[in-house]
Amino acid sequence: MKKKLFELRKSYDKLSIDFEKLPSHPMDLFKIWFDEVSSHEGVDEVNAFTLSTINSIGDLRSRVVLLKKIVNESFIFFTNYESEKAQSIFHNPKVCMSFYWPNLERQIIINGKAIKSSKKISDEYFKSRPRGSQLGAHVSPQSKEIPSKNFLIQRLKKIEKKYKGVEIPRPTNWGGIKITPDSYEFWQGRPNRLHDRVKFFKVQSNWEYVKLAP
Numbered sequence: 001m002k003k004k005l006f007e008l009r010k011s012y013d014k015l016s017i018d019f020e021k022l023p024s025h026p027m028d029l030f031k032i033w034f035d036e037v038s039s040h041e042g043v044d045e046v047n048a049f050t051l052s053t054i055n056s057i058g059d060l061r062s063r064v065v066l067l068k069k070i071v072n073e074s075f076i077f078f079t080n081y082e083s084e085k086a087q088s089i090f091h092n093p094k095v096c097m098s099f100y101w102p103n104l105e106r107q108i109i110i111n112g113k114a115i116k117s118s119k120k121i122s123d124e125y126f127k128s129r130p131r132g133s134q135l136g137a138h139v140s141p142q143s144k145e146i147p148s149k150n151f152l153i154q155r156l157k158k159i160e161k162k163y164k165g166v167e168i169p170r171p172t173n174w175g176g177i178k179i180t181p182d183s184y185e186f187w188q189g190r191p192n193r194l195h196d197r198v199k200f201f202k203v204q205s206n207w208e209y210v211k212l213a214p
């Protein structure tokens with residue numbers, strides 16, 4: 001490595017959280033932050049988040065996926081239902097989503113429970129995807145061991161031939177996962193490492209919040 005890790009240093013000073021003006025629902029604050037981050041330059045794939053899951057033997061795994069839809073109070077991403085992440089979720093629905101947006105020095109961590117989204121949502125989204133991505137969903141046995149790259153290329157050729165000139169159906173093992181939050185934590189970088197943090201949690205059907213030390 002060329003850079004000395006201990007010399008990598010950044011001061012956070014762009015914005016702050018106004019605790020007097022917090023919306024009562026954390027989803028509203030999520031949407032405000034998302035809009036601000038995406039209309040500001042410097043973040044690629046603003047909808048990318050780190051998803052952590054727990055598998056059947058209690059091992060954790062995190063990976064990046066893309067937020068593709070918000071329905072009422074839930075977040076939806078799409079994946080292969082036989083993948084490691086989906087199988088973990090079907091065994092243990094507890095998940096953690098984490099967004100980091102360096103352009104505005106913001107992080108949001110959401111804990112919640114995940115389930116399959118409706119077939120309607122999966123079908124609608126699958127139809128909206130480019131044909132290449134639709135084919136890819138049929139081709140890839142996500143998270144399974146494969147013998148070679150050529151294995152995928154050969155499968156792609158077969159699937160292309162099968163669906164030539166016709167609409168590609170959604171594979172039954174591919175679709176949406178819907179995450180309903182139990183808590184949200186918003187983090188805004190501040191000078192001297194005295195960052196602003198606010199955590200929303202549900203008390204019966206109402207959202208309440210506390211400020212947290214950085």
Ligand SMILES: Cc1cc2nc3c(=O)[nH]c(=O)nc-3n(C[C@H](O)[C@H](O)[C@H](O)COP(=O)(O)O)c2cc1C
Pocket residue numbers: 045048061063064065066067077078079080083084085086142143
């Ligand atoms: C920027 C980015 C976006 C991604 N989006 C998705 C996604 O929306 N759905 C998905 O299944 N995998 C997505 N992936 C791939 C996952 O990170 C992961 O490699 C794959 O889903 C297999 O994960 P698993 O074996 O833990 O289930 C994305 C990766 C990156 C880097």
